[in-house]
Amino acid sequence: MKPPALTPRHALFLDIDGTLIDLAATPDGVSVPPGLATGLRALRDRLGGALALLSGRKLTDIDRLLGPGLVCAAEHGAILRDSDGRIHATAQRPAAYDRWLASLNRAARQMPGVLIEQKEFSLTVHYRQAPEHEAELGQLVERLVGENEDAVILLAHSAFELRPRSGNNKGEALGGFMASPPFKGRIPVFVGDDVTDEPAIHKANELGGAGLHVARDFNGSTQMVRDWLLGAG
Numbered sequence: 001m002k003p004p005a006l007t008p009r010h011a012l013f014l015d016i017d018g019t020l021i022d023l024a025a026t027p028d029g030v031s032v033p034p035g036l037a038t039g040l041r042a043l044r045d046r047l048g049g050a051l052a053l054l055s056g057r058k059l060t061d062i063d064r065l066l067g068p069g070l071v072c073a074a075e076h077g078a079i080l081r082d083s084d085g086r087i088h089a090t091a092q093r094p095a096a097y098d099r100w101l102a103s104l105n106r107a108a109r110q111m112p113g114v115l116i117e118q119k120e121f122s123l124t125v126h127y128r129q130a131p132e133h134e135a136e137l138g139q140l141v142e143r144l145v146g147e148n149e150d151a152v153i154l155l156a157h158s159a160f161e162l163r164p165r166s167g168n169n170k171g172e173a174l175g176g177f178m179a180s181p182p183f184k185g186r187i188p189v190f191v192g193d194d195v196t197d198e199p200a201i202h203k204a205n206e207l208g209g210a211g212l213h214v215a216r217d218f219n220g221s222t223q224m225v226r227d228w229l230l231g232a233g
């Protein structure tokens with residue numbers, strides 16, 4: 001799909017990692033291109049405020065990378081910040097969270113390069129630097145989540161996430177934003193790069209907009225995404 005020329009009739013939804021910025025070996029290792037944060041705010045203003053980030057990251061992480069206050073769905077939709085700056089959760093922390101954290105930390109100590117990320121509602125096991133442990137970690141995560149009905153496993157780029165079943169996914173987050181101003185009545189455009197972005201890609205298409213994928217629609221290039229958004233190219 002050819003990315004549409006953005007107009008003030010659009011509502012824009014953007015994943016961050018692998019979409020706006022390049023992936024790095026670790027979540028903390030990413031670098032944010034100069035001008036991105038201010039460019040996004042200018043774009044938001046052009047769209048009458050209808051710009052939201054849909055990320056797997058924690059809210060504090062999103063603010064650290066792109067500056068505070070942007071409308072967003074953090075932790076894949078488990079936490080929302082609306083256009084009035086109100087923050088609310090769509091999820092509850094799984095009951096076994098602390099027990100899982102202890103087990104995962106124990107396992108990670110035996111697997112150099114494996115990183116356990118604590119989020120508000122989820123735990124993410126990153127193995128980008130230790131892909132040889134993927135199968136073993138997958139089994140561990142399945143064993144931990146097992147019969148816990150309040151949790152599910154989310155597969156992402158080189159990561160397993162143990163997350164609450166109750167939380168919104170990115171598609172539901174997009175749909176929720178589209179139900180109220182300043183998004184309501186606009187044409188949704190979403191860009192993402194991961195399997196966790198597919199629900200939002202689907203939702204944007206279903207609502208008559210465009211669900212775009214970095215690999216399929218931008219040659220896999222975050223630079224192409226930024227050029228399209230910020231008109232630098």
Ligand SMILES: [Mg+2]
Pocket residue numbers: 015016017018019192193194
């Ligand atoms: Mg991504």
